[in-house]
Amino acid sequence: MPPARKVISRETGIEEKEYKWGFVIPVAADVAPKGLNEDIIRLISRKKEEPEWMLEWRLRAYRYWRSLGYVEPKWAKIHHPPIDFQDIVYYAAPLSRDGDRPKTLDDIDPELKRAFDKLGIPLEEQKRLAGVAVDAVLDSVSVATTFQKRLEELGIIFCPISEAIQKHPELVRKYLGSVVPYTDNFYAALNSAVFSDGTFVYVPPGVRCPMDLMTYFRINEAEAGQFERTLIIADRGSYVSYLEGCTAPIRKKHQLHAAVVELIALEDAEIKYSTLQNWYPGDKEGRGGVYNFVTKRGICLGKNSKISWTQVETGSAITWKYPSVILRGDNSVGEFYSVALVNNYQQADTGTKMVHMGKNTRSTIVAKGISAGHGQNTYRGLVKIMPTADGARNFTRCDSLLIGSKCAAHTVPYLEVRNPTARIEHEATTSKISDEQLFYLMSRGISEEEAQYMIVHGFCRGVFQELPFEFAMEVTQLLRVSLEGTVG
Amino acid sequence: MTQAPPVYETYARRFRELEAGRSEPDWLRELRREALGRFLDLGFPTARRGNEPWKYTDVGPVARTVFGPPPARPPLPLERLRRTLPWRPTWRRAVFVGGRYRPELSHLPAAGEEVTVLPLSRVLSQGDDLLERHLARYATYQDDAFAALNTAFFSDGALVVVPDGAEPERPLHLVFVSPESEGPYVHYPRVLVVLGRQSRLCLVESYLGLGDGPYLTSAVREFYLGEGAALEHYHLLLEGEAAYHVGQARFYQERDTSLRSVFFGRGCAIGRNDVRVDLDGPGSEAYLHGLYVTTGRQHLDNYINIDHIKPHCTSRLFYRGVLDGESHAIFGGTVYVRPGAQKTDAEQEDKNLLLSREAEVDSKPALEIYADDVKCGHGAAAGAVAEEALFYMLSRGIGPVLAQTLLIKGFASSVLDEVRLPALRTQLDRLLVDSLPRLRTEE
Numbered sequence: 001m002p003p004a005r006k007v008i009s010r011e012t013g014i015e016e017k018e019y020k021w022g023f024v025i026p027v028a029a030d031v032a033p034k035g036l037n038e039d040i041i042r043l044i045s046r047k048k049e050e051p052e053w054m055l056e057w058r059l060r061a062y063r064y065w066r067s068l069g070y071v072e073p074k075w076a077k078i079h080h081p082p083i084d085f086q087d088i089v090y091y092a093a094p095l096s097r098d099g100d101r102p103k104t105l106d107d108i109d110p111e112l113k114r115a116f117d118k119l120g121i122p123l124e125e126q127k128r129l130a131g132v133a134v135d136a137v138l139d140s141v142s143v144a145t146t147f148q149k150r151l152e153e154l155g156i157i158f159c160p161i162s163e164a165i166q167k168h169p170e171l172v173r174k175y176l177g178s179v180v181p182y183t184d185n186f187y188a189a190l191n192s193a194v195f196s197d198g199t200f201v202y203v204p205p206g207v208r209c210p211m212d213l214m215t216y217f218r219i220n221e222a223e224a225g226q227f228e229r230t231l232i233i234a235d236r237g238s239y240v241s242y243l244e245g246c247t248a249p250i251r252k253k254h255q256l257h258a259a260v261v262e263l264i265a266l267e268d269a270e271i272k273y274s275t276l277q278n279w280y281p282g283d284k285e286g287r288g289g290v291y292n293f294v295t296k297r298g299i300c301l302g303k304n305s306k307i308s309w310t311q312v313e314t315g316s317a318i319t320w321k322y323p324s325v326i327l328r329g330d331n332s333v334g335e336f337y338s339v340a341l342v343n344n345y346q347q348a349d350t351g352t353k354m355v356h357m358g359k360n361t362r363s364t365i366v367a368k369g370i371s372a373g374h375g376q377n378t379y380r381g382l383v384k385i386m387p388t389a390d391g392a393r394n395f396t397r398c399d400s401l402l403i404g405s406k407c408a409a410h411t412v413p414y415l416e417v418r419n420p421t422a423r424i425e426h427e428a429t430t431s432k433i434s435d436e437q438l439f440y441l442m443s444r445g446i447s448e449e450e451a452q453y454m455i456v457h458g459f460c461r462g463v464f465q466e467l468p469f470e471f472a473m474e475v476t477q478l479l480r481v482s483l484e485g486t487v488g
Numbered sequence: 489m490t491q492a493p494p495v496y497e498t499y500a501r502r503f504r505e506l507e508a509g510r511s512e513p514d515w516l517r518e519l520r521r522e523a524l525g526r527f528l529d530l531g532f533p534t535a536r537r538g539n540e541p542w543k544y545t546d547v548g549p550v551a552r553t554v555f556g557p558p559p560a561r562p563p564l565p566l567e568r569l570r571r572t573l574p575w576r577p578t579w580r581r582a583v584f585v586g587g588r589y590r591p592e593l594s595h596l597p598a599a600g601e602e603v604t605v606l607p608l609s610r611v612l613s614q615g616d617d618l619l620e621r622h623l624a625r626y627a628t629y630q631d632d633a634f635a636a637l638n639t640a641f642f643s644d645g646a647l648v649v650v651p652d653g654a655e656p657e658r659p660l661h662l663v664f665v666s667p668e669s670e671g672p673y674v675h676y677p678r679v680l681v682v683l684g685r686q687s688r689l690c691l692v693e694s695y696l697g698l699g700d701g702p703y704l705t706s707a708v709r710e711f712y713l714g715e716g717a718a719l720e721h722y723h724l725l726l727e728g729e730a731a732y733h734v735g736q737a738r739f740y741q742e743r744d745t746s747l748r749s750v751f752f753g754r755g756c757a758i759g760r761n762d763v764r765v766d767l768d769g770p771g772s773e774a775y776l777h778g779l780y781v782t783t784g785r786q787h788l789d790n791y792i793n794i795d796h797i798k799p800h801c802t803s804r805l806f807y808r809g810v811l812d813g814e815s816h817a818i819f820g821g822t823v824y825v826r827p828g829a830q831k832t833d834a835e836q837e838d839k840n841l842l843l844s845r846e847a848e849v850d851s852k853p854a855l856e857i858y859a860d861d862v863k864c865g866h867g868a869a870a871g872a873v874a875e876e877a878l879f880y881m882l883s884r885g886i887g888p889v890l891a892q893t894l895l896i897k898g899f900a901s902s903v904l905d906e907v908r909l910p911a912l913r914t915q916l917d918r919l920l921v922d923s924l925p926r927l928r929t930e931e
Contacts, residue, residue, distance in 0.1 A: 402860035415851040420842035420872040430857050430864040
């Protein structure tokens with residue numbers, strides 16, 4: 001393994017070899033004043049040149065959110081001081097030279113281009129051979145989207161959601177909020193009110209998207225929260241594989257990230273959604289780090305459709321996220337593969353919901369939790385079988401691995417069964433790395449750290465196999481870095 | 489919260505009346521006052537969002553009903569008692585009807601039988617050292633409205649004491665009968681069992697409802713297992729169709745103790761089987777098996793928590809449910825492993841058999857683990873009777889009802905096989921079939 005690059009945090013001045021993505025991108029930015037009120041929402045809407053209906057929707061969401069009394073939900077097994085929602089910047093946009101979003105890829109601020117190169121996200125198409133189409137989002141706006149032309153030829157729409165609102169209002173109006181309404185939960189309401197950018201994907205009937213689509217999210221501004229919104233629609237018989245990656249600079253203060261992702265799969269369509277979540281996790285003492293409160297949900301609307309979530313969660317101070325699937329179409333399939341790793345003072349409360357409504361719907365849940373240091377890891381999942389879901393089938397497996405005596409692992413599954421023809425199975429285990437396995441490897445000359453890494457990697461294999469090639473390499477490196485310092 | 493203030497006013501008034509008529513030691517008076525205060529503060533729990541322990545059970549009907557005192561001299565169909573319960577002549581027995589001790593039905597152990605059973609009504613007024621030391625210590629009422637309610641109001645029940653090293657030969661059967669009545673009433677069974685060091689006991693608890701009308705049984709039982717003690721415990725829940733039952737059992741285990749508990753429960757209008765085990769000494773074990781059967785519109789909520797406080801303890805929690813009709817059964821259980829409780833070995837499992845399209849089961853077997861050198865696992869499953877198995881039997885000339893009976897009995901047997909008293913086992917086999925109307929048609 002190449003040694004992790006040394007990165008000196010600009011703000012704290014300390015060397016942070018554990019988090020090499022922690023640099024700040026030096027670009028000028030247009031930053032809205034702190035705080036949230038109707039004027040800010042109007043400002044965001046105006047900046048994005050949104051139609052009236054969009055502003056109305058945002059305001060409705062905001063009023064609903066306000067009615068919840070600024071009190072964040074408390075049911076998850078996470079602890080943090082109350083968040084001051086008036087102390088956050090809700091809109092921050094990097095300024096390009098002419099003050100607008102760059103028209104072509106050549107117009108992008110070279111500083112930005114370099115920064116994304118450093119993150120391993122090339123914005124120059126010619127440099128890629130096979131290629132992944134990338135939508136790069138910095139704070140509140142999308143700065144570049146690659147391969148749009150090639151995708152357009154197939155009728156695939158892949159663009160920032162702000163652009164989709166203007167160019168494809170009929171699709172956005174029909175589906176935005178249809179899977180996650182703004183009344184869904186506290187953070188979904190907040191996101192609906194202030195969401196700034198994110199990705200919109202539409203794959204027309206019968207089209208198999210020829211390349212992976214990817215959005216790379218980056219928080220850059222110190223006081224900014226990120227509130228992205230992603231909407232993916234796979235029309236009849238289509239297929240799309242979507243990748244999502246995220247990082248943030250090292251900051252002493254906690255930063256808020258509250259996203260909403262909605263997936264819609266029509267008849268015979270398939271969406272594969274992979275996440276590599278690597279937000280800044282905070283330092284060894286638990287200072288700083290991103291609060292990652294995300295609502296992700298997909299609906300298998302049509303028959304024989306399929307939605308598959310794969311996530312590797314190694315970042316964030318706190319992760320609160322439950323990528324879910326509503327299995328409405330008959331014979332539809334939902335999958336959830338997850339690895340959540342917490343180290344130092346990280347907390348994760350994550351899992352999934354599978355709601356079976358259609359006949360012969362199937363779901364698989366494989367969740368692997370790894371706790372080290374003082375980390376707190378919770379799997380929380382719901383499998384709900386509605387009376388209409390004849391012949392539904394669910395298999396759930398969640399395993400926890402504990403490294404060190406100060407960490408914790410929790411498993412909170414909910415099974416709600418209202419149809420006798422359904423078959424539901426849930427299994428879970430919790431254990432530490434076995435001394436025998438460690439001994440076996442070390443007696444063959446493998447160092448303790450390497451041995452531990454091998455065991456953890458093996459533990460996660462079932463999930464890593466589901467990752468697209470693009471992520472498979474990165475994830476093994478990430479795992480190594482995240483486990484650093486857990487031995488001894 | 490939907491507090492109907494008049495109801496709470498009734499409880500407060502009733503408490504003042506009772507208190508005026510009681511002559512109890514100061515500590516108990518104080519305890520009861522505090523408990524009433526907690527009950528009035530907390531109010532009945534609501535199934536609102538975020539109230540996890542009551543997520544699937546709405547006790548609104550209990551909170552809205554004004555319950556009177558139980559009937560004073562109800563008719564008692566002795567034959568039915570003998571037929572329904574494991575009523576063995578050799579067993580020792582304490583019978584309570586409508587919350588009152590009935591000496592003529594009871595058969596208490598004689599002096600020299602290594603176990604003392606005292607009706608609480610006889611102990612409360614003079615006070616008792618053991619009572620003062622243990623009462624309300626394990627069934628804490630500070631955050632639990634039903635425990636607080638019982639603590640404030642109970643007037644009878646059993647105090648069971650097994651001295652150090654004693655091993656009483658005969659099983660002890662505590663019977664709590666809810667008689668028939670004109671209007672809704674409430675009674676508050678209370679049990680305190682104190683097992684001395686290295687002692688043993690086999691205890692059967694039965695709750696039997698006779699009438700069809702609504703009533704509330706609010707039962708609290710506390711079990712203290714002294715160092716090296718072993719308790720074999722059976723719990724039968726056979727309340728009436730319209731009954732509300734909230735039963736709470738608290739087991740507190742010192743080091744090297746052993747608990748083996750088997751529960752058999754039938755549903756009622758609202759039933760709650762709430763068990764908590766505190767493994768507070770190393771080297772202890774707790775085996776909890778349960779079988780619940782719900783039919784019609786019954787509702788039964790099993791809420792089982794095992795707390796591994798000290799290292800080197802083993803726990804097994806195996807529950808199974810058979811659901812029919814439009815019934816609703818719940819299994820909610822958490823195994824906690826506290827920081828430092830290394831070498832914990834815990835397993836938890838809940839399996840459910842759904843016999844009808846309208847039945848609903850909600851299962852939530854949770855683990856909360858704060859130590860690393862542990863072996864913990866859990867599983868849950870739900871489904872119908874396996875079609876292949878059914879087909880196999882049908883193809884061999886076994887009728888559909890009998891085939892289903894066999895499969896259900898087979899499913900239940902992994903729990904019932906844990907019963908070590910032959911007489912009780914026979915009785916439970918019969919109760920299982922009796923509890924499922926669809927199986928009775930054949931016999």
